[in-house]
Amino acid sequence: MSSIPNVIQELTDLLSRLPGIGKKSAQRICFYLMDRPRDEIVRYAKGLIDIKDKISHCPVCHFITEETPCSICRDPKRDASQLCIVEDSMDVISIDKTAVFHGKYHVLGGLISPLDGVGPEDLSIDLLIKRLDQVKEVILAINPSVDGDTTAHYLEKIINRYKDIKVTSLARGIPVGGDLEFTDEATLAKALEGRSLINGK
Ligand SMILES: [Zn+2]
Incomplete structure (x- = not known):
């Protein structure tokens, strides 16, 4: 014993x-x-x-919040035509700390992972589609990994149905296999500024 x-x-x-x-x-x-x-x-x-x-997910962007919608969705000073898509709420906090991005966010709540049995229907993609009408640029701020790339390709395909949306992704500077959460603010800010167009719009 x-x-x-x-x-x-x-x-x-x-x-x-x-x-x-x-x-x-x-x-x-x-x-x-x-x-x-x-x-x-x-x-x-x-x-x-x-x-x-007390904490739930914002019904608009899926970010963690005490009130609905969340403070980011409610903020009229943020540019609703720019939407930054991230894997989880911690990524929103990391990117927002850089103070480089003044648009809105969308939190997927995970990544598509066929091996783990996670499909698009398990993520907040239905909520995302509802928001795309007012968007001019989508920034895919997703960690580079097998699941990250699968998810980014899937999202690009959906977003490409909207003719006027530019799709960009973060500049590499984020280490492969790295994690946005653990990337320092300066590197993350640079990666955002140097984002590249991936759908030719
Ligand atoms: Zn929100």
Whole structure:
């Protein structure tokens, strides 16, 4: 029998499921938390419940939000004719930090991945199609990978049905196999500025 009390074991197991947290780190976090004041622990617990209860996806762009539509969709200063398509909400946060892009975003909620059984119908592509009428340029800001390229090609095909939409993609500068989330702001800003036209419009 393990000498570790059950409650600690259970929390450690749970924490070790978090991305980037191994068994050792999970145990360290658990012991750290045990020494924190109770009111701080309550704030952690409340924060976790709040992200579940108060955050949803914007019905327009699928970005995470507390209000619907989200603050980006509601912002009248943003150029609705430019739409930047990204894989997930963290990419919106990364790109917006560069302050280079002043258009709107569309969050796919994943990538098409035949191997993982993810098809276009599992992503927010139906929402995207509803928005395309007022768009003049679509920027595909999708991580370069097999699934990323499959998704970009699929989207390009759909968007090409609209004669007046220019499709661009980020300049390479983003490392192959890299992740927008972990790309520094300067590189990301450059990649946005140097985006290239991919559908000849
Ligand atoms: Zn939105």
